[in-house]
């Protein structure tokens with residue numbers, strides 16, 4: 249018996265209000281998958297205390313499950329500040345046994361043969377464990393699905409984005425993480441009744457599972473007023489041309505003036521000028537902003553993989569033959585130290601002001 253994706257369980261991080269881009273595009277991935285063979289899908293929201301977003305109720309999901317796997321269970325408790333400022337901080341490593349139990353319980357309850365989630369925290373940690381426990385095959389960072397000779401296939405970038413690998417699973421079930429930015433908005437199913445909402449209570453975890461989990465001692469979260477990288481409509485990204493704090497301040501001023509998120513290349517992360525979670529690219533975030541402004545970025549393929557779904561790319565680079573210009577919709581072949589102050593001047597901001 250091979251994998252047919254008869255019933256896909258879409259696991260999402262319960263959003264605070266409306267579903268975010270990542271959640272909506274992950275649902276779109278499930279819609280694309282089930283459309284290939286006429287299957288169905290349900291949605292599981294981890295972190296049950298939040299209200300269920302309306303926009304997820306009308307996507308054609310068979311049912312919407314909520315299951316609380318977080319350490320605090322709701323927005324009260326020690327890590328309230330973390331929750332208020334950073335969704336990714338709601339779950340901690342020591343939640344792992346509870347979250348795996350939630351996912352297992354939801355698969356048992358729904359009878360789903362496929363577990364699908366966005367390729368980000370905490371799912372990158374959780375899904376391999378579920379695949380192992382169920383002895384199902386797993387494909388990470390799928391960007392598309394297809395159907396051929398009666399078999400489903402997953403397509404995922406490989407080798408720094410130089411090729412797209414095609415996978416065919418041999419097991420009866422499948423565990424998939426998807427690059428949400430590669431999928432558009434989900435289609436709504438306005439004629440159908442809203443999906444019923446059901447609360448799942450995860451069974452208690454075993455002591456053995458808890459012992460295998462690292463003990464969480466705390467976190468150091470950078471508080472920022474900027475929008476999250478994966479959600480922002482505008483992203484200003486800095487590359488290896490940035491050499492100093494002063495350079496960085498110019499880029500940050502542009503980001504803040506435009507209400508944009510800040511991102512960067514691995515060159516900048518490796519140089520210690522940007523934290524790793526802001527890296528864009530194959531080994532960083534895959535994003536789909538409306539506008540991506542690349543400041544001093546060469547346009548190496550592993551970086552371009554992260555912005556292939558960006559609608560408009562604006563590049564500033566002194567080297568007119570830099571590969572970024574082959575992808576950019578608008579290009580400025582000039583020194584960013586000249587271009588950005590002028591640009592900020594047009595926007596009437598003093599780049600030297602704190």
Ligand SMILES: Cc1cc2nc3c(=O)[nH]c(=O)nc-3n(C[C@H](O)[C@H](O)[C@H](O)COP(=O)(O)OP(=O)(O)OC[C@H]3O[C@@H](n4cnc5c(N)ncnc54)[C@H](O)[C@@H]3O)c2cc1C
Pocket residue numbers: 408486487488489512513514515516527528529530531532533543544545546547548549550551554564565566567570582583584585
């Ligand atoms: C397995 C693997 C995974 C990787 N994953 C990622 C990833 O996820 N994300 C990622 O970004 N990279 C990734 N890389 C690294 C990637 O290959 C490149 O090395 C990196 O993206 C280069 O970053 P950069 O363009 O900012 O820096 P550089 O290559 O140093 O380019 C700097 C650019 O700035 C221009 N410049 C210099 N001075 C100025 C100036 N004053 N004004 C304007 N322009 C100027 C230069 O002309 C040049 O084009 C990965 C590599 C490997 C092998």
